[in-house]
Amino acid sequence: MERESMEFDVVIVGAGPSGLATACRLMQIAQNTEKELTVCVVEKGSEVGAHILSGAVFEPKVLDELFSDWRETGAPLKTTVTHDEIYLLNSEQNSRLMPNAFVPKTMHNEGNYIISVGNLCRWLAEQAEGLGVEIFPGFAASETLYHEDGSVKGILIGDMGVGENGEPKDSYMPGMELHAKYTVFSEGCRGHLGKELIQQFNLDNGKTPQHYGIGFKEIWTIPAEQHQAGKVVHTGGWPLTEGASGGGFLYHADDNQVVVGLIIDLNYQNPHLSPFDEFQRYKTHPVIAKELAGGERVTYGARAIAKGGLNSLPKMSFPGGLLVGCDAGTLNFSKIKGTHTAMKSGMIAAETIAEALMAGVEGGKDLDCFQTKFEQSWLYQELYSSRNFGPALHKFGTLLGGAFNYIDQNWFGGKFPITLRDETPDYAQMAEKSAYKVIDYPKPDGKLTFDKLSSVYLSNTYHEEDQPCHLKLTDVTIPISVNLEKYDEPAQRYCPAGVYEVVEEAGEKTFVINGQNCIHCKTCDIKDPSQNITWVTPEGGGGPNYPNM
Structure with a gap:
């Protein structure tokens, strides 16, 4: 079909921290050099911030670089960290408070802020638009467009108003092509276009496989008398035992709110494990339950996290574009922080692209000079010094891995003369169902613990039901013939939104996909042991609508 198209100097896919930092820095450079640049950001969420979920404790040095006057111009950084507690x-009843002297220094948060990254993105979008960036929320980039020579030409915005049967409805609106000299992909963790680009250009050649976690988060309002603004709590250990690892967090934000969450490494082995139910159990531990006592849950969400770090970082440039932020995997897992690193990667991308455009370099080239700029930045030094953090925990477990990381970070400053690697993909760690006992999770009490569907309700998730399913099965027989037989079909449990079910119809087991429940966490795309599920974008504007996550 002949489609309408628009031309820009730069198109940015995703209005998260990295994409918006890219846009802002590009326009700052354009203004400083008195050059005209046309920059467009497309965002699949219904508004900027709608799909953003992060803990989050934020390290502000990157904001000092991007907008040195952020304190005077209303940036939503209000709650300074007052102290850390690590347990x-x-x-399920016992705990040990770790002395600060024995905590890896990367876990200390002096000078940082407890923030909503969604609200930070809303503020960054205002700054970008003030600089002349065009931002289009509610439009999903569905395909990458290529020139005849194979370089990236831009993106295709997905069609709107297509029925479940694939036929246009009365509301049909064809997607538009957005062409650019350079396209920046900043879709967040496991972006579906980023995933394709890594394969298309073999960007991960020779790299350790990317590793992931699933992060849960709830916001609670608690009684004023027990609120301690700025308090940061991190935990390790229970309930993640028997082949599972990860850690929890609880942060006292502003307005008598606390955020509580659990990150579960997606290399867990037990196919009977339910990450959602592990998070519910986590809240019943006395260390956490006392903080939530008398409170009310306000919202819920979940999101995959790319945590492989430097060892898993693909080549971030390719002909016609760049990968930035969590689309590439720039999160610093030793700090449990990815916002400041994502923003820095976007700023480096902007400087690389601006330099090429100002020098008259033709669009479609591989800006591999990005790698040099990256390696000369504090971002690279940070990721290098943390390269062993995740592999140490994977290889040695929470206690011994934690001890290794303490020595690496506190004694050697991240320069321990060994680089550990984890070469097994997360999905391949899944054991068969006979290797573990079925876990009997307690029923939710409606006070501290809840069920999946009431939780999804709090995420404000909405999809137009009459549209093609955005969760694609390569082979529709595998869920029953392979995954159910070998693993008791773990999609029933690893999905945090109740999307996947196995039901019996006319005496036969059937795999059901409730795509309208999907909160876009991407866990299925990552953890399916048969690698049979591919997540693609639904219609623009669909998915969760997080208010301040």
Whole structure:
């Protein structure tokens, strides 16, 4: 079909921290050099910030670089961290407060802020638009467009108003092509176009496989008398035992709110494990339950996290574009922080592209000079010094891995003369169902613990039901013939939104996909042991609508 198209100097896919930092820095450079640049950002969420979910404790040095006057111009950084508490949860009742002297220095948060990254993105979008960036929320980039020579030409915005049967409805609106000299992909963790680009250009050649976690988050309003603005709590240990690892967090934000969450590494082995139910159990531990006592849950969400770090970072440039932020995997797992690193990667991308455009370099080239700029930045030094953090925990477990990281970070400053690697993809770690006992999770009490569907309701998730399913099965027989037989079909449990079910119809097991429940976490695309599920974008504007996550 002949489609309408628009031309820009730069198109940016995703209005998260990295994409908006890219846009802002590009326009700052354009203004400083008195050059005209046309920059467009497309965002699949219904508004900027709608799909953003992060803990989050934020390290502001990157904001000092991007907008040195952010304190005077209303940036939503209000709650300074006052103190850290780190606990090892030994069992469902017992815990040990770790002395600060024995905590890896990357876990200390002096000078940082407890923030909503969604609200930070809303503020960054205002700054970008003030600089002349065009931002289009509610439009999903569905395909990458290529020139005849194979270089990236731009993106295709997905069609709107297509029925479940694939036929146009009365509301049909064809997607538009957005062409650019350079396209920046900043879709967040496991972006579906980023995933294709990594394969298309073999960007991960020779790299350790990317590793992931699933992060849960709830916001609670608690009684004023027990609120301690700026308090940061991190935990390790229970409930993640028997082949599972990860850690929890609880942050006292502003307005008598706390955020509580659990990150579960997606290399867990037990196919009977339900990450959602592990998070519910986590809240019942006395260390956490006392903080939430008398409170009310306000919202819920979940999101995959790319945590492989430097060892898993693909080549971030290719002909016609760049990968930035969590689309590439720039999160610093040793700090449990990815916002400041994502923003820095976007700023480096902007400087690389601006330099090429100002020098008259033709669009479609591989800006591999990005790698040099990256390696000369504090971002590279940060990721290099943290390269062993995740592999140490994977290889040695929470206690021994934590001890290794303490020595690496506090004694060697991240320059321990060994680089550990984890070469097994997360999905390949899944054991068969006979290797583990079925886990009997307690029923939710409606006070601290809840069910999936009431949780999804709090995420404000909405999809137009009459549209093609955005969760694609390569082979529709595998969920029953392979995954159910070998693994008791773990999609029933690893999905945090109740999207996947196995039901019996006319005496036969059937795999059901409730795509309208999907909160866009991408866990299925990552953890399916048969690698049979591919997540693609639904109609623009669909998915969660997080208010301030």
